[in-house]
Amino acid sequence: MENFTFYSPTFFAFGKDTEQQAGDLVKRFGGSKVLIHYGGGSVVRSGLLDRVKASLENAGLAFVELGGVKPNPRSGLVYEGIELCKKENVDFILAVGGGSTIDSSKAIAAGCVYDGDFWDFYCGKRIEEALPIGTILTIAAAGSEGSPDSVITKEEGMFKRGASGDAIRPKFSILNPALTQTLPAYQTACGITDIMAHLYERYLTNTKDVEVTDRLIEALLLTMIYEGPRVIENPDDYEARANIMWAGMMAHNHSCGVGRSQDWNSHTMEHELSALYDCAHGAGLAVTMPAMFKYVLDHDVMRFARVAVRVWGCQMDFDDPRKTALAGIEAFKKFLISIGMPVTFGEIGAKKEDIPKLVQSLCYGNGGEGKISGFVTLDEKDCAKIYEMMI
Amino acid sequence: MENFTFYSPTFFAFGKDTEQQAGDLVKRFGGSKVLIHYGGGSVVRSGLLDRVKASLENAGLAFVELGGVKPNPRSGLVYEGIELCKKENVDFILAVGGGSTIDSSKAIAAGCVYDGDFWDFYCGKRIEEALPIGTILTIAAAGSEGSPDSVITKEEGMFKRGASGDAIRPKFSILNPALTQTLPAYQTACGITDIMAHLYERYLTNTKDVEVTDRLIEALLLTMIYEGPRVIENPDDYEARANIMWAGMMAHNHSCGVGRSQDWNSHTMEHELSALYDCAHGAGLAVTMPAMFKYVLDHDVMRFARVAVRVWGCQMDFDDPRKTALAGIEAFKKFLISIGMPVTFGEIGAKKEDIPKLVQSLCYGNGGEGKISGFVTLDEKDCAKIYEMMI
Numbered sequence: 001m002e003n004f005t006f007y008s009p010t011f012f013a014f015g016k017d018t019e020q021q022a023g024d025l026v027k028r029f030g031g032s033k034v035l036i037h038y039g040g041g042s043v044v045r046s047g048l049l050d051r052v053k054a055s056l057e058n059a060g061l062a063f064v065e066l067g068g069v070k071p072n073p074r075s076g077l078v079y080e081g082i083e084l085c086k087k088e089n090v091d092f093i094l095a096v097g098g099g100s101t102i103d104s105s106k107a108i109a110a111g112c113v114y115d116g117d118f119w120d121f122y123c124g125k126r127i128e129e130a131l132p133i134g135t136i137l138t139i140a141a142a143g144s145e146g147s148p149d150s151v152i153t154k155e156e157g158m159f160k161r162g163a164s165g166d167a168i169r170p171k172f173s174i175l176n177p178a179l180t181q182t183l184p185a186y187q188t189a190c191g192i193t194d195i196m197a198h199l200y201e202r203y204l205t206n207t208k209d210v211e212v213t214d215r216l217i218e219a220l221l222l223t224m225i226y227e228g229p230r231v232i233e234n235p236d237d238y239e240a241r242a243n244i245m246w247a248g249m250m251a252h253n254h255s256c257g258v259g260r261s262q263d264w265n266s267h268t269m270e271h272e273l274s275a276l277y278d279c280a281h282g283a284g285l286a287v288t289m290p291a292m293f294k295y296v297l298d299h300d301v302m303r304f305a306r307v308a309v310r311v312w313g314c315q316m317d318f319d320d321p322r323k324t325a326l327a328g329i330e331a332f333k334k335f336l337i338s339i340g341m342p343v344t345f346g347e348i349g350a351k352k353e354d355i356p357k358l359v360q361s362l363c364y365g366n367g368g369e370g371k372i373s374g375f376v377t378l379d380e381k382d383c384a385k386i387y388e389m390m391i
Numbered sequence: 392m393e394n395f396t397f398y399s400p401t402f403f404a405f406g407k408d409t410e411q412q413a414g415d416l417v418k419r420f421g422g423s424k425v426l427i428h429y430g431g432g433s434v435v436r437s438g439l440l441d442r443v444k445a446s447l448e449n450a451g452l453a454f455v456e457l458g459g460v461k462p463n464p465r466s467g468l469v470y471e472g473i474e475l476c477k478k479e480n481v482d483f484i485l486a487v488g489g490g491s492t493i494d495s496s497k498a499i500a501a502g503c504v505y506d507g508d509f510w511d512f513y514c515g516k517r518i519e520e521a522l523p524i525g526t527i528l529t530i531a532a533a534g535s536e537g538s539p540d541s542v543i544t545k546e547e548g549m550f551k552r553g554a555s556g557d558a559i560r561p562k563f564s565i566l567n568p569a570l571t572q573t574l575p576a577y578q579t580a581c582g583i584t585d586i587m588a589h590l591y592e593r594y595l596t597n598t599k600d601v602e603v604t605d606r607l608i609e610a611l612l613l614t615m616i617y618e619g620p621r622v623i624e625n626p627d628d629y630e631a632r633a634n635i636m637w638a639g640m641m642a643h644n645h646s647c648g649v650g651r652s653q654d655w656n657s658h659t660m661e662h663e664l665s666a667l668y669d670c671a672h673g674a675g676l677a678v679t680m681p682a683m684f685k686y687v688l689d690h691d692v693m694r695f696a697r698v699a700v701r702v703w704g705c706q707m708d709f710d711d712p713r714k715t716a717l718a719g720i721e722a723f724k725k726f727l728i729s730i731g732m733p734v735t736f737g738e739i740g741a742k743k744e745d746i747p748k749l750v751q752s753l754c755y756g757n758g759g760e761g762k763i764s765g766f767v768t769l770d771e772k773d774c775a776k777i778y779e780m781m782i
Contacts (some may be wrong), residue, residue, distance in 0.1 A: 001568075001630060001635040001637075002406070003405060003406025003407060003409065004403075004405050004406060005400075005402065005403060005404050006403040006405065007400075007401075007402045007403065008399060008400075009398075009399075009400035009402075010398075010402075011396065011397075011398045012395075012397040012398065013393025013395060013396050014394060014395050014396065014397065014649065014650065015393065015395060015650070016393070016394060017395065071701060091507065120721065135702075155536050161731070170466070177392075199673065201446075208630070209615050209630035209631075209633070209634065210613050210634070211618060211634045212610075212614045212618075212634040212635075212637045212638045212641070215610035215611065215613050216607065216610045216611070216641070218610060219607045219609060219610035220603070220606065220607070222606050223602050223603045223606050226602050227602060227603075239599070239600035240600075242392040242600075242601045242650070243392065243601070243603040243605075245651065246392075246604075247603045247649070248605050250603070250646065253647065255641065258405065258637070259405065259406070259633070259637070272468035381741075
């Protein structure tokens with residue numbers, strides 16, 4: 001195991017009706033003037049936004065609003081949010097929504113207390129300071145409610161890039177699984193896929209002797225395999241929603257990924273797809289992962305055999321472990337199809353002829369140097385072959 | 392799943408040589424005058440105490456010392472520590488040792504800022520305020536390095552009782568697995584048993600639909616089953632020590648126990664044994680758990696069958712699940728014996744004729760009302776029978 005630090009100081013309020021605690025929690029964590037940041041649509045229609053405002057008012061808190069966050073959140077709205085917060089002397093940002101809204105809130109929080117362009121943080125500068133953030137989560141997926149990470153798409157060039165820093169870990173996150181019961185099956189399945197991707201990206205490691213984190217990752221994958229189909233079959237299943245929601249947070253607050261090298265090449269390759277085609281991140285990951293895993297399988301057959309046996313229930317082929325490893329990848333692909341996810345280029349509107357453009361942006365865009373690094377280092381040719389395997 | 396809150400704001404520095412960060416971390420978390428609290432023996436002999444003092448000095452921090460913590464830490468030293476801290480205007484407590492030292496430090500930290508007797512907290516009063524605490528852990532066992540809990544023995548009457556409160560969660564914990572490589576096999580095995588007890592106590596629940604926390608607990612039990620024998624065979628195995636150390640923290644910071652009712656009756660019954668015979672807590676637990684589990688087995692056969700199949704690799708007997716459940720308990724008992732743990736009264740110096748005294752203190756001592764509650768509510772007769780099963 002490698003040396004590491006771990007710090008997850010987010011307060012979680014989990015369960016039914018917990019959104020009523022929003023006002024008290026903002027006060028507890030020092031806020032007095034709040035920006036409520038959200039997407040629109042269901043947050044407004046369901047009455048959630050009104051309940052949140054009532055909670056802030058009951059706590060005697062002033063607030064301004066900024067809606068309009070879109071999936072794959074854009075830099076334009078971040079600039080708008082920063083300007084609004086400065087003008088209104090906002091001292092606390094409350095994200096009401098999913099990963100996109102939370103990530104946009106994190107970008108605003110960091111940009112508000114920074115003299116330069118917030119995009120610097122998405123080009124490698126670590127975030128050391130930010131306004132405090134709280135979240136009210138409406139979809140189990142990104143894990144942003146418990147993570148120090150944010151992903152934003154720069155509209156100029158459509159670069160989708162990530163930033164990190166303990167300063168953007170939420171002070172509190174309100175997780176009410178009932179808020180996710182109205183999600184359409186497709187969005188739910190995209191969330192499930194994203195959570196499983198966060199687990200696989202941590203599982204694919206070159207660090208030896210990491211049994212404890214291997215086992216924790218496997219535990220969360222097993223949870224998703226059990227609860228995923230339950231919730232697709234019955235969207236109203238509160239208990240399944242609850243198990244998925246806690247698994248989604250645990251999958252990405254990093255407690256199961258400490259002390260080990262990780263992959264994240266699937267995420268990096270997917271970001272090009274959702275940036276170009278504006279597909280859901282989870283859908284792009286469902287297309288990317290099986291192809292990626294088959295391509296890098298021979299780098300460590302036993303790692304793929306391990307997850308095949310322990311998680312997918314495959315029989316170990318002691319004469320030919322590669323067969324077991326492949327069976328695990330096939331089982332994952334079938335699972336994704338079973339919950340309604342796409343697994344080919346065509347299903348997300350991606351085109352074979354765009355592959356050179358995707359590879360160019362992936363390997364050279366935004367300061368790239370011709371390759372991406374993770375479980376295996378992949379150059380332009382590797383990346384092109386992996387995209388081709390998705391057709 | 393039940394509603395819950397979860398808050399684990401401890402900063403963890405994990406790995407080789409991390410004790411060198413002690414001074415910087417005390418400063419980061421606001422300390423200027425430190426009480427270094429420790430047991431003695433190995434912390435002094437190994438040079439660890441000197442390294443810690445050097446780190447504090449390098450950071451320009453003043454400190455006083457209080458050694459002498461014993462296993463099953465006593466109230467007398469806590470009173471002494473409180474007096475010392477008040478006299479010396481200490482504003483930060485640094486525990487260097489295992490669970491006993493950390494628990495004693497937590498009691499001092501709470502007592503320092505409380506006008507009444509610190510023992511009030513161990514009679515049910517919640518700890519709302521305390522001096523900040525840091526820890527440098529020297530044995531993987533109690534999980535106190537990441538928990539809001541403390542257990543102290545009151546010398547007058549030898550009552551061993553627990554207290555809780557987020558205020559006594561450590562601000563930071565330094566976890567260097569190398570510091571545990573010199574531990575004797577017996578102490579190591581006691582630690583392994585304590586960690587497994589923290590997992591079983593959470594596993595034995597009456598809450599339905601808790602797949603995610605079931606799976607996380609199973610993951611950590613599987614880790615202990617794999618790494619435990621490795622470290623007993625080769626105490627110098629850094630990697631096995633590292634996996635156990637992180638598992639020990641995760642087992643007790645409560646992330647795997649949220650949203651579910653729990654047991655803790657094994658701990659409660661064991662506290663009487665270590666209070667009366669001064670045996671190691673882990674040893675007392677090894678004697679208690681198999682007897683307890685057999686006694687309460689029929690309350691939920693399928694829960695015991697689940698852990699038997701998923702964790703102990705038992706074959707499911709579909710015609711008679713009770714056989715599988717029992718096989719799992721037997722497998723656990725054999726595992727405990729294999730790592731050198733006692734599993735009978737005689738091995739820890741306990742006597743059959745003391746059972747009425749044990750039951751009296753357990754059920755009526757310190758304000759008890761004739762029974763203990765958890766997975767199953769147990770009255771005097773039940774408790775006497777369980778102690779008899781340990782003979």
